[in-house]
Structure formats: C-alpha cells, structure tokens
Amino acid sequence: MIKKIITVAIVLSIFCIIVGLSLSDSNFKENTSDVEPIVKADVIMPTKVSRPGCDVKDICYIPSSIVTQKGKSITWINEDSSFHTVTSGFYGEPTDLFDSGYLDPYQTYTLSFDESGIYDYFCTLHPWMKAQVIVE
Numbered sequence: 197m198i199k200k201i202i203t204v205a206i207v208l209s210i211f212c213i214i215v216g217l218s219l220s221d222s223n224f225k226e227n228t229s230d231v232e233p234i235v236k237a238d239v240i241m242p243t244k245v246s247r248p249g250c251d252v253k254d255i256c257y258i259p260s261s262i263v264t265q266k267g268k269s270i271t272w273i274n275e276d277s278s279f280h281t282v283t284s285g286f287y288g289e290p291t292d293l294f295d296s297g298y299l300d301p302y303q304t305y306t307l308s309f310d311e312s313g314i315y316d317y318f319c320t321l322h323p324w325m326k327a328q329v330i331v332e
C-alpha cells in the first residue's frame with residue numbers, strides 16, 4: 197500500500213514538473229529576434245536643435261559631416277519636435293541643388309548623390325544648423 201502511494205506520488209510529481217516546464221516555456225518565451233529600427237537613417241536631426249547651442253558641439257545634424265560614395269543615397273531623419281530642412285548651400289545663400297522642404301517630426305528625406313564633391317547644407321528655419329555631405 198505504501199509502495200503504491202509512493203509510486204503515485206513520484207508519478208504525480210514528475211507529471212507536475214513536466215507540465216510546469218512546458219507551461220513556463222510557452223508563457224515566458226522571450227523574443228530574442230533582433231528588433232530592426234523602423235527607419236534607417238544616416239543623418240539624425242536630434243531633439244532641441246531648434247534652439248541655438250547645438251552648433252557649439254557640432255551636433256545639429258549627426259554626423260555633421262558624412263562621407264559617401266558616388267551613386268549612394270543619404271537618408272536624414274528629423275527626430276526633433278520642430279520642423280527642420282535639409283537645404284543645399286548656406287543660410288542666406290542656398291544653392292538650389294536640393295531642398296527637403298519642412299520635415300515633420302520623424303519624417304525622413306533621402307537624396308542620392310551622383311557627383312563627387314562637398315555639399316554643404318543647412319536648415320532654413322535655424323541658421324545655426326549646418327552640416328555637409330562629402331561624396332567621394
């Protein structure tokens with residue numbers, strides 16, 4: 197009789213362990229797949245650049261100087277809560293090569309460069325925001 201009870205107890209505990217393991221497996225499965233960012237951008241307009249100061253550390257556009265190859269494209273993303281632009285030339289002296297227009301928060305702008313050279317650009321709304329693309 198005691199042997200029977202012990203056997204049943206062992207079988208029950210093994211059953212419980214198996215059920216517990218399978219439950220914990222399905223209930224607490226971690227998602228280990230790499231989460232890809234929704235937008236891949238090369239240059240970021242970070243927060244707070246609508247106020248002067250980012251120019252001191254040269255972080256109005258990050259990076260403020262980006263090197264690319266002929267035929268490749270660059271994507272900008274506006275991560276600020278204000279509008280910004282990516283406009284060729286310098287403030288007060290646009291070169292009319294490219295102009296993103298006002299970029300909404302989290303809007304992107306992509307441009308491909310077919311000729312090598314140094315392309316300075318700025319934000320038409322914030323004179324202190326300037327950077328460049330170097331096309332090799």
Ligand SMILES: [Cu+2]
Binds near residue numbers: 245246280
């Ligand atoms: Cu701006």
